[in-house]
Amino acid sequence: MSFLRSASPLRPPRHDLYLGIHKGIRAFMCETLRRVGSMDSDDDAELAETLAGVSLLLDFCRAHLEHENAVIHPALEAVRRGAAQPASQDHAEHETSLSIIAAQVNLIGESRGCTRARAALRLYRLLAIFIGENFLHMHMEETDHNDALWFAYTDAELVALEHRIHAMIPPAEMALALRWMIPAMTPAERLEVIGPLDDxxxxxxxxxxxKLERGLRRAA
Ligand SMILES: [Fe+2]
Structure with a gap:
């Protein structure tokens, strides 16, 4: 509740490192949770597909926090010593949570019948807690971190930080990020990402x- 009360008033638009990727992560998390919650654990094919989706989300979250640790946290620490400390602590806890959830995924794969159904329900609850914690964590980054970043850096410097993160991301991870980010954005935000490519x-x-048009039609 305190997070709701602390939600900041609208600020003048500045370059927001978190906006697109966090919208994408929220959408990816919600859809994965919904799929785990509605999963038929007696259907082997559905189970395998859903658990693969969970593993994909876990890998994505791990990579995301590594990018933030590597690029954004040093930039925050350069503004004020300790500025990245609360988020670093959260990230360490998230890594532990990711391992616990991954172990639960493996447990489901190895179990059968009602043991499997119970293990699936436990996975749903663990994932829900992890997602809840992440939603609050992302809000903290979007408010506290952005306040510090916008105070100390120009938009051009923030774009340069973003490019450093992009350079760390392999193509498959970038494709997955865009798959969740683009549909989760407003039309104006989407245009900002895709527009330059169209130009x-x-x-x-x-x-x-x-050839490009043919390729795009095939990929659609
Ligand atoms: Fe984070």
Whole structure:
């Protein structure tokens, strides 16, 4: 509840390192939780597919906190010593939670019948707690961290930090991030990400453009 009361008033728009990725993570988490909650643990194919989705989310969360630790936390510590401390502590706890949830995923895979159903319910509850904790954590980053970052850095410097994070992300992880981020964004936010790519079209000749369109149609 205190988080709700501390929600900040609207600020003048500044470059927000967290906005898109956190919207994507929230959507990914909610959808995964819904799938685990409605999973038929007696259906082997559904179980395998759902648990693979959970593992994908866990790997994604681990990579996300590593990116924040590597790039954003040093930038915060440079503003004020200890500024990244609460989030670093949360991240250490999240890593433990990720291991606990991963162990629960393995346990379900190895169990049968009602033991499996009970293990699946426990996974649902563990995941719900983890997601709840992450929602509050992300709010803290979007308010406290952004306050510090916006005070100390220009938007161009924040964009440079974001590019450093992008350079750390392998293509498969980037594709997964965009798969959740883009649908979770407002049309204006989406345009900001995709628009610059569309601006490159005039630089392609007719043949390259036709191949691009064909490829996009196939991928859709
Ligand atoms: Fe974080």
């Amino acid at each position: 490159l079209r005039p630089h392609l000749d007719a043949r390259a453009l036709a």
